Amino acid sequence: MALKNVLHMNAGAGDSSYAKNSSFQKASLLRSSKVLENSVNDFAINGFPQCFALADLGCSSGPNCLLAVTTIVDNVRAVCQQKGLSIPEFQVFLNDLPDNDFNTIFKIVNQSSSSLANGKEHALGGNCFISGVPGSFYSRLFPSRSLHFVHSSNSVHWLSQVPEKLEKNGGNVYMAKASPRGICEAYFDQYTRDFSTFLRIRSLEIAPKGCMVLTFQGRSSADPSNSGCCILYEILAKSLQSMSTEGLIREADIDSFNVPFYNPTTDEVKAIIDTEGSFEIQELQTSRNDIEVQFTRNENFCRIVAKQIRVINEPMLAAHFGDMFMDKLFDKYAEKLAEHLSEDKIENFDIMISLTKKSD
Secondary structure (H helix, E strand, C coil): CCHHHCCCCCCCCCCCCCCCCCHHHHHHHHHCHHHHHHHHHHHHCCCCCCEEEEEEECCCCCCCCCHHHHHHHHHHHHHHHHHCCCCCEEEEEEEECCCCCHHHHHHHHHHHHCCEECCEECCCCCCEEEEEEECCCCCCCCCCCCEEEEEEECCCCECCCCCCCCCCCCCCCCCCCCCCCCHHHHHHHHHHHHHHHHHHHHHHHEEEEEEEEEEEECCCCCCHHHCHHHHHHHHHHHHHHHHHHCCCCCHHHHHCCCCCECCCCHHHHHHHHHHHCCEEEEEEEEEEEEECHHHHHCCCHHHHHHHHHHHHHHHHHHHHHCCCCHHHHHHHHHHHHHHHHCCCCEEEEEEEEEEEECCC
């Protein structure tokens, strides 16, 4: 099955949906609000067009899907009021892969455009026009020079495909301390190709002096297998292995499953941006929030984290292993996470970067 058909968050509004289990992603979006504000201020130096075209790439669904867009639109309106400028119309494009839950998005859009928020008309009402754009952001999505601002949060760390040459990574589902030599290099090579492609394509779609703000999971350690993401996926691998021991899934199926994900360092990100050459870095911030040992005192905490991991990975896991044992798998995940946190912490490391397109 093609990756684009299974790389999406759990749909709907049920107990195991992304809409109900995306608090970590919301926190990441909120942490980037100052970078978004600064980027809008930088754009305002040259004034705003009559119609301000904004794209949110990898928007997913649920209550977070309009958070960044609302922040950007609010910032543009605030700058215009401060400087006595005419407030532009807004063309907003919400992008994700075709199997994303766009139905839920447009229900939220409809509710937002006709409701009041904090005593005032919602930021996305009135002169804001919203469209859905299904497709991979590793391919062309928009006409040349048609966008003024691009945003993406918690998305660009996902790869276009599972890296090649991972046959020797048996028993693991991602880079791990037990991974043989060459696995980390294969992931980095795929990320380099994908992020370079992402930048090159966006440079074609963004107007001169246009801005782009990206927030994604990274790592602070030079050793890829020592990052928080790797540990979380090591716990997933151990949970799958436990299911195999019980005869519920085949070991060979574990050996053939790897996640299409890479969490880079800031140095890796800057090097790729410099080499690709289309954008200039205006601002780069990082945010580190560790999952500490103390959280194990709350017996529900590990189940909350397990649900967060589930809503992100279940479509891929179900497509590969079947969907009969997902409840049991993530019960085991919560138990093994608690075991890990009783001895160590897990780092959550975000990279927030603001870019401006260079002159053509």
